[in-house]
Structure formats: C-alpha cells, structure tokens
Amino acid sequence: MFSFSEENYLKAIFHLERKYQAGVSTNALAEEMETKASSVTDMIKKLSEKELVIYKKYQGVKLSELGKKTAIEVIRKHRLWEYFLVEKLNFNWDEVHDVAEQLEHIKSEKLTRELDEFLGFPKRDPHGDPIPDAEGNFSVANKVLLSELGKTEKGICVGVKDSSSDFLRFLDKNNISLGKKIKVLEKEAFDGSMLILIEERQLRISQLISNNLYIKTQ
Amino acid sequence: MFSFSEENYLKAIFHLERKYQAGVSTNALAEEMETKASSVTDMIKKLSEKELVIYKKYQGVKLSELGKKTAIEVIRKHRLWEYFLVEKLNFNWDEVHDVAEQLEHIKSEKLTRELDEFLGFPKRDPHGDPIPDAEGNFSVANKVLLSELGKTEKGICVGVKDSSSDFLRFLDKNNISLGKKIKVLEKEAFDGSMLILIEERQLRISQLISNNLYIKTQ
DNA sequence: AAATATATTTAGATAAGACTAAAAATAGGT
DNA sequence: ACCTATTTTTAGTCTTATCTAAATATATTT
Numbered sequence: 414m415f416s417f418s419e420e421n422y423l424k425a426i427f428h429l430e431r432k433y434q435a436g437v438s439t440n441a442l443a444e445e446m447e448t449k450a451s452s453v454t455d456m457i458k459k460l461s462e463k464e465l466v467i468y469k470k471y472q473g474v475k476l477s478e479l480g481k482k483t484a485i486e487v488i489r490k491h492r493l494w495e496y497f498l499v500e501k502l503n504f505n506w507d508e509v510h511d512v513a514e515q516l517e518h519i520k521s522e523k524l525t526r527e528l529d530e531f532l533g534f535p536k537r538d539p540h541g542d543p544i545p546d547a548e549g550n551f552s553v554a555n556k557v558l559l560s561e562l563g564k565t566e567k568g569i570c571v572g573v574k575d576s577s578s579d580f581l582r583f584l585d586k587n588n589i590s591l592g593k594k595i596k597v598l599e600k601e602a603f604d605g606s607m608l609i610l611i612e613e614r615q616l617r618i619s620q621l622i623s624n625n626l627y628i629k630t631q
Numbered sequence: 632m633f634s635f636s637e638e639n640y641l642k643a644i645f646h647l648e649r650k651y652q653a654g655v656s657t658n659a660l661a662e663e664m665e666t667k668a669s670s671v672t673d674m675i676k677k678l679s680e681k682e683l684v685i686y687k688k689y690q691g692v693k694l695s696e697l698g699k700k701t702a703i704e705v706i707r708k709h710r711l712w713e714y715f716l717v718e719k720l721n722f723n724w725d726e727v728h729d730v731a732e733q734l735e736h737i738k739s740e741k742l743t744r745e746l747d748e749f750l751g752f753p754k755r756d757p758h759g760d761p762i763p764d765a766e767g768n769f770s771v772a773n774k775v776l777l778s779e780l781g782k783t784e785k786g787i788c789v790g791v792k793d794s795s796s797d798f799l800r801f802l803d804k805n806n807i808s809l810g811k812k813i814k815v816l817e818k819e820a821f822d823g824s825m826l827i828l829i830e831e832r833q834l835r836i837s838q839l840i841s842n843n844l845y846i847k848t849q
Numbered sequence: 850a851a852a853t854a855t856a857t858t859t860a861g862a863t864a865a866g867a868c869t870a871a872a873a874a875t876a877g878g879t
Numbered sequence: 880a881c882c883t884a885t886t887t888t889t890a891g892t893c894t895t896a897t898c899t900a901a902a903t904a905t906a907t908t909t
Contacts, residue, residue, distance in 0.1 A: 416865080416866090418865085418866065418867095438886080438887090439886070439887055439888085440885090440886065440887080448866095448867075448868090449867080449868065449869085450886075450887065450888085451867085451868075451869080451870095451887085451888075451889080452866070452867050452868070453887090454887065454888055454889085455865095455866075455867080455888095456866075456867095459865085459866090470874085470887080470888075471873095471874060471875065471886080471887060471888080498742070501749055502742065502745035502746060502749055503745055504741070504745070508741070511739070512737065512739045512741075512742055515737045515738065515739075516734075516737060519730065519733045519734060520733065521729070521730045521733075523722070523726070523730075524716070524720065524730050527720035527721055527722070528720060531719055531720055634895080634896090636895080636896065636897095656856080656857090657856070657857055657858085658855090658856060658857080666896095666897075666898090667897080667898065667899085668856075668857065668858085669857085669858070669859080669897090669898075669899080669900095670896070670897055670898070671857090672857065672858055672859085673858095673895095673896075673897080674896075674897095677895090677896095688857080688858070688904085689856080689857060689858080689903095689904060689905065
C-alpha cells in the first residue's frame, strides 16, 4: 500500500485541515512534519500523482476522498493502539504516543478489526480523542471534559455541561468563556483540582469546575 | 537503532546458523532473503561496519554477540506477537506470520516486556517454536511433538517420547529414524491422523504416532 | 595442475525520501 | 503599481537498499 512517510503526511494534512478548516500550506505542513518546505513539495507531488491529495502549485493541498479515507484509517489504528497500551499493557497515557506512531503503520485489516473488538469498540483514546469506526465515522464529537485532560494538555473551551447560573456566573467572574484557550499546568491527584493557564493568567480550579467544562482538543 | 532491513538480515543469519551449524554463505542468505547475492554483500558490509556480524571476504558471515542479541530480540518479539494474535485476536496460526513480520520491528522495550507479562510469559509460539525470555534465553528446547505441527510445516526428527520397543519397531519398519526430514502434507481434524512426507515417500500415521515423535523445526 | 564451473564481490544505476542553495511566484506595504 | 518580504518550487546532492552486468575468487573435474 502506502509508505510510512506517505501515511504520516496524510495524517498531518488531515489534522491541519481540521485545525484551520482550509487547504494546507507547504510551510504549515513542513512545520507539522518537522521537515523542510522543499521536502514537502517533493512529497506532495508524489501524493498528488497517487491521487491522495489535490494539489495546484503555490495553492497548497487538500486531501482527496481516498487520501482522507487513508488518513482516517491511520488515525483509527493510532488511537486503538493507544487505548490498548493504556488499558491492557499498563502504559501511562503520556508514554503511548511514540509507540503508537509505529504501530499505526501496521498493515492488516483483520488486525485492526480484531483489536477493535478485543478492546470492546472504544469510542475515545486515552487523551479523549475520538476513535473512528471501521467505516471511518467519528461517532462522538471531538471534545472532552476539562477534567479528563492531563498535565500539559491543552484545548479550546467549547461548552459547559452544567449550565446553572451559579456556574456560569463563576465562569464570567474568572473570565472563562467559549473560544478561550486553556492549558493544564498542574493536576492534583489528591482532590482533582488543577492549575490552568488561560489568557496568560494562571488559575486554580476545583474538580467540580473542570468536570463541567467541555474542551476541544488539538 | 537498526533498520527493518538490517533486523531481517540478522534474523535470517541467525536461522541459517542454527540450521547448518556453520557460517552462512552469501548465496544461502540471498535465497533466504529472496534477494540477489550482490545485495547481500552490500548489506553484510554495512552490518560488519556496525559490528553486528563477523565477515571476511569470500568466507561467509557469522553473527557477533551484539548481532546475536539483536536477532534474538527480533525473534522474541515476532513470536510474542504471534502468540498474541492467536490467543487474543482470534487469528489462525497460519494467518499470523505476515503481521508478525511487521510487528517484530516495533521499537519499545516496555512494549515487549509488558506484552510478555500480559500474555503470561508464554514459552512457545503457536507453531511450537520457543520464545526467548527478556535475557535472550530459550528456556525450552526447540523441538515439538510431530502432532503439534500443522499442515505444510516441516522439521527434522530429533527424538521420541515413548521409547517402548513396540513403538521403535514400528518406526524401523516404516523407515522413520532420527535425522530424517518430515513434512506434514495433510492433517485430519477428525482423528488427528496425518499424511506426512518422509524421504520422498508419503505415509499416513495415527495421532498416537505423531504424539510420540519429537521434531526440530526450522 | 589446468580448465571449467560456481560463488562472491565490485562497479555503476535506480528509486525513495530527505537535504541545501538558488530561482520563481505570491503577498504586503506604501 | 512598485518594491520588498515571504512562500513555494526547482535543481542538484546524499543515503539506504536494491538491482544488473562484469570482474574476480574459490571449488571441482578431469
């Protein structure tokens, strides 16, 4: 099928398309892939010849349907393996990424299918990111409770679970609102409270708060 | 660490050294790797520079201690994954090889260690081949009962379990002796009898027989 | 021991994926 | 609209792993 490198490019383009809701520039892709723009141009041409992306010189790239399908398959494998590592092999959620980066390229439909079943068809990976099903559908929105994030994780505030006025007034008072970027600086195992960074300010919040704020990750 | 290709060469050299109990010729390695002799020479030189093999022109190769250690690690991973696929993911023992060929190259000590533990430290893979432990020790001899082999598997007759004269006389009569090559042509699920190939002759034997013959595989 | 056959190595080429340096195209500012 | 800065592409090089064809070394036969 496709090489590891090709799959990594497709995955990166997929993530960038999602993030910026637009075509992906050569430079953005170079940064994401930690490589040089010239290397990106080379690879994009190859992907274009294989009809995995739509590319016009100086216009950036978009995934074709085939490219999107392929990218989602890789992401599906990555997240299933992350789930496996944490749930079955005692990995910590912060240890899984590098290994999953390798495992995501294993080619075997049966393996992916059976792994999914073995794990009980999980809907989210250990970071709260949605795991697409065998047809490539993300059945859950790509958001998690702030309380589900771990140290150093970040995202954008996209919703509240509790919408009582008490809670919303608290948010107002502390300048927390939809669209704000939030990063977890510290997480207390003892009481679930966390120290977060929001608009250059540090703020300590209780688990009751973090448990009622939805965050969009990536 | 090492590339997939380098690891595959080391593995092949390890198997050939075992098989012939001698240094490995370029041609033998080319055949095992399904490649050309010139490619083998190129790769051997690289492995030699990295001190993974001991090589003198026209003299064949042997694994160095480091090369042997590396080869055994790859074999360990291969066989652990095979066990995983069969025991946990409903793979048939004849479906696992290609996938294990990919999985064996995943680099993560923790992964291998945890997988081993998760599986309960199995001693043999689904084909009866021994799984080395984390220190590279094969705790069981590399032999299995003929009855444990499946269709198309082959090996060399290396021992008997039942050494009653009745049994040995039966073996004599049918020209079965230590050192002979045996290949399983058919295996009857119903009564466990099998059709084997021994010295160009076909022979049907009952499960009682195959259950008392030790075979060295590979 | 010479002649021949086989095995192995060398030399030169290719493809994938990356790089540097230079050229070309686009975007911004006035 | 022009000049400049930025982005993107091109051209040429490098490394890894492979190949073919040719050369050389070893093995075998008579």
